[in-house]
Amino acid sequence: MNVFNQFREKIQAALEDLARRQGWPDGLPFDRVTVEPPRDLSHGDISTNAAMLLAKPVGTNPRAIAAPLAEALARLPEVESAEVAGPGFINLRLAASVWLAEVAAILSEGTAYGSSTTGEGRRVNVEYVSANPTGPLHAAHARGAVFGDALAALLKKAGFTVTREYYINDAGAQVETLARSTHLRYREALGEDIGAIPEGHYPGEYLKDVGQAIAESDGDRWVGKPESEWLEVFRARAVELMMTEVKRDLLAMGIQFDTFSSERALVEAGAVQRAFDTLDGRGLVYTGVLEPPKGKTPDDWEPRPQLLFKASEFGDDVDRPLKKSDGSWTYFANDIAYHLDKFLRGSPELIDVLGADHGGYVKRMKAAVTAISGGEGSLDVKLCQLVHLFDGGKPVRMSKRAGTFVTLRDVIDSVGSDSVRFIMLTRRNDQTLEFDYQKVQEQSRDNPVFYVQYAHARATSVIRHAGEALPGHDLSDAALAKVSLGSLTDPDELGLIRLLAGWPRLVESAADAHEPHRVAFYLGEVAAAFHSLWNKGKDEAHLRFILPDDTATTLARMALVRATATVIASGLGVMGVQPVEELRE
RNA sequence: GUCCUCGUAGCUCAGUUGGAUAGAGCGACGGUUUCCUAAACCGUAGGUCGCAGGUUCGAGUCCUGCCGGGGACGCCA
Numbered sequence: 001m002n003v004f005n006q007f008r009e010k011i012q013a014a015l016e017d018l019a020r021r022q023g024w025p026d027g028l029p030f031d032r033v034t035v036e037p038p039r040d041l042s043h044g045d046i047s048t049n050a051a052m053l054l055a056k057p058v059g060t061n062p063r064a065i066a067a068p069l070a071e072a073l074a075r076l077p078e079v080e081s082a083e084v085a086g087p088g089f090i091n092l093r094l095a096a097s098v099w100l101a102e103v104a105a106i107l108s109e110g111t112a113y114g115s116s117t118t119g120e121g122r123r124v125n126v127e128y129v130s131a132n133p134t135g136p137l138h139a140a141h142a143r144g145a146v147f148g149d150a151l152a153a154l155l156k157k158a159g160f161t162v163t164r165e166y167y168i169n170d171a172g173a174q175v176e177t178l179a180r181s182t183h184l185r186y187r188e189a190l191g192e193d194i195g196a197i198p199e200g201h202y203p204g205e206y207l208k209d210v211g212q213a214i215a216e217s218d219g220d221r222w223v224g225k226p227e228s229e230w231l232e233v234f235r236a237r238a239v240e241l242m243m244t245e246v247k248r249d250l251l252a253m254g255i256q257f258d259t260f261s262s263e264r265a266l267v268e269a270g271a272v273q274r275a276f277d278t279l280d281g282r283g284l285v286y287t288g289v290l291e292p293p294k295g296k297t298p299d300d301w302e303p304r305p306q307l308l309f310k311a312s313e314f315g316d317d318v319d320r321p322l323k324k325s326d327g328s329w330t331y332f333a334n335d336i337a338y339h340l341d342k343f344l345r346g347s348p349e350l351i352d353v354l355g356a357d358h359g360g361y362v363k364r365m366k367a368a369v370t371a372i373s374g375g376e377g378s379l380d381v382k383l384c385q386l387v388h389l390f391d392g393g394k395p396v397r398m399s400k401r402a403g404t405f406v407t408l409r410d411v412i413d414s415v416g417s418d419s420v421r422f423i424m425l426t427r428r429n430d431q432t433l434e435f436d437y438q439k440v441q442e443q444s445r446d447n448p449v450f451y452v453q454y455a456h457a458r459a460t461s462v463i464r465h466a467g468e469a470l471p472g473h474d475l476s477d478a479a480l481a482k483v484s485l486g487s488l489t490d491p492d493e494l495g496l497i498r499l500l501a502g503w504p505r506l507v508e509s510a511a512d513a514h515e516p517h518r519v520a521f522y523l524g525e526v527a528a529a530f531h532s533l534w535n536k537g538k539d540e541a542h543l544r545f546i547l548p549d550d551t552a553t554t555l556a557r558m559a560l561v562r563a564t565a566t567v568i569a570s571g572l573g574v575m576g577v578q579p580v581e582e583l584r585e
Numbered sequence: 586g587u588c589c590u591c592g593u594a595g596c597u598c599a600g601u602u603g604g605a606u607a608g609a610g611c612g613a614c615g616g617u618u619u620c621c622u623a624a625a626c627c628g629u630a631g632g633u634c635g636c637a638g639g640u641u642c643g644a645g646u647c648c649u650g651c652c653g654g655g656g657a658c659g660c661c662a
Contacts, residue, residue: 034601034603034604036601036604037601038604038605039600039601039604039605039606039607039608040605040606043605047604047605049603049604052604052642052643055642056641056642061642062642085605086604086605087604087605087642087643088642089604089605132662169662171662172661172662173661173662174661174662263662290659291659292659293586293587293658293659294586294587294658301659304659304660306659306660316588317587317588317658318587318658318659320659321659321660323660324659324660325659325660326660328660330659330660330661331661331662334662335662355656356589356590356655356656356657357656357657358656358657358662359588359589359590359656359657360588360589360656360657360658361657362589362657363588363589383589383590383656385590385591385655385656386655386656426598427597427598427599428598428599430590430591431591431598432591432655434597442624443624444624444625445610445611445624445625446610446611448610450624451610451624451625454622454624454625457622458621458622458625461621461622462621462622464621465621466621469621502601505601506601509601509602510601512602513601513602517599518599518601521598521599521600521609524599524609524610525609528609528610531625531626532625532626532627534621534622534625534626535617535623535625535626535627536626536627537620537621538617538618538620538621538623538625538626539617539626539627541620544620544621545621546621582622583622583624
């Protein structure tokens with residue numbers, strides 16, 4: 001149970017009661033009242049801005065609302081004190097039993113603790129990775145992959161019904177280049193000397209395997225034949241084999257998709273035409289001539305009538321072309337069809353996770369989603385900034401042309417999936433991120449993966465020791481959930497408990513904001529509070545977790561220790577990271 | 586030229602969708618170990634939240650305009 005939501009209801013009830021008795025006007029914005037922990041813990045456990053928010057619409061001053069409201073709240077059995085402070089905040093101090101009950105709740109719910117129903121089962125489609133099937137995933141893809149996957153997990157925990165989706169761009173010129181490059185490697189596999197890979201082809205060594213595979217299965221039947229005969233075959237085979245590779249690499253990071261959508265399949269099924277007809281039917285398509293882009297006019301620019309979508313009616317800067325001059329659909333047109341497809345498959349809420357270089361694309365796609373769904377659908381685009389790779393502080397140089405780019409597989413193989421996943425979430429998605437091979441493997445405070453894992457391992461270790469110190473006692477979560485927790489009275493113990501009790505609230509707000517990185521920062525806080533408490537036992541022996549002469553207190557503390565480990569495990573679960581039991585080598 | 590995005594301590598970054606005296610880590614300085622994992626912890630110093638206006642009870646957060654970094658800009662995907 002989310003303590004803050006629980007009190008939101010109580011506060012709203014008190015407000016409604018007050019409104020009745022004092023004859024306040026109808027339609028007051030009670031739903032905008034915040035119920036949150038104050039920044040400064042000395043202000044109490046829960047703070048609400050109700051009085052300040054309502055003063056104006058009620059037509060009085062904040063204090064005139066705060067005083068009777070505080071009085072009413074103070075009468076609640078769970079509330080120890082209610083004070084009016086500052087410009088009109090009401091600070092509540094809750095009975096310790098409220099917090100202690102959360103410890104028991106964590107132990108009985110396990111890592112499911114923090115799950116919420118705010119999503120109300122609403123369907124969300126999260127599209128991420130969606131790398132072109134023209135080569136293996138490289139390190140830069142890791143960020144979007146981890147971000148999207150964690151966001152999907154977070155939304156699921158917050159009660160949404162989530163579809164994880166990958167869009168295969170298998171329809172454009174790039175996959176034809178892939179097919180031609182593969183054909184070269186195929187000839188090479190059959191013993192031909194192909195020399196240097198010509199300009200306009202993908203030089204990567206990874207295509208040798210694909211060429212080899214086709215040589216083995218098909219023999220020399222595609223040698224010396226015109227391109228028109230083999231292009232389709234090579235395209236399809238190469239894409240298929242590349243996607244197999246991509247899926248395998250993603251699986252190595254624990255990432256699995258519910259749906260893979262093929263751009264080509266959509267086009268062939270006539271989905272683009274249908275999307276176009278939908279827009280056309282709403283009068284949102286016309287033939288017109290675009291102005292050349294200011295400041296950077298292409299050399300070969302010439303004004304040309306084109307089929308345009310009225311994106312500017314939905315917040316975009318200009319209208320956008322749907323057809324190329326050769327009459328084929330633009331990528332944008334295909335993408336509109338794809339988003340309509342996602343919408344029609346039952347997800348009104350769409351999320352695209354893209355690289356930051358797609359920033360210029362956001363407005364038009366949002367406009368398109370609004371237009372094509374008749375305002376029923378919404379799109380949020382999360383742009384992931386670059387990842388800079390370092391090795392012991394030295395930048396790792398990458399060049400696609402020189403073929404020296406680092407693959408996702410390289411990174412996973414050298415530092416492990418868990419480290420990659422955690423580090424990728426230690427920055428907001430729109431900030432550039434530094435990833436240092438050495439640092440993520442360090443066992444120091446400097447390495448957030450280690451720091452959080454250490455807290456979990458330390459908790460496990462303490463429980464193990466307690467088992468030796470208190471033989472014959474049941475230290476299972478089920479047993480600890482029933483233990484009397486009255487001896488948890490130290491301010492730092494209660495502080496840790498309050499932090500743990502904030503997990504459900506964090507899940508809700510992070511899911512709402514589509515910001516999974518908050519989980520990583522939160523776990524850092526939990527770990528810090530736990531390490532701090534552990535060390536406090538060094539200075540003050542009575543605060544040690546295990547007190548051989550005081551079984552009752554030890555059991556209560558074991559409950560807290562297990563609750564801490566459980567919340568950490570719950571958070572790591574959202575991040576897709578495995579909690580470790582032991583760090584000793 | 587237009588649009589997007591970022592700008593917070595010496596460095597790297599958070600900041601609870603507008604709340605109270607802006608927080609962490611690193612680095613610096615000073616402490617803590619016969620004891621549950623010192624792979625850690627505690628304390629001190631460090632700020633014109635890029636600049637200037639505006640909105641309101643209240644702005645790091647929202648609006649406008651500048652400055653600076655990054656990105657995008659018709660038939661690439």
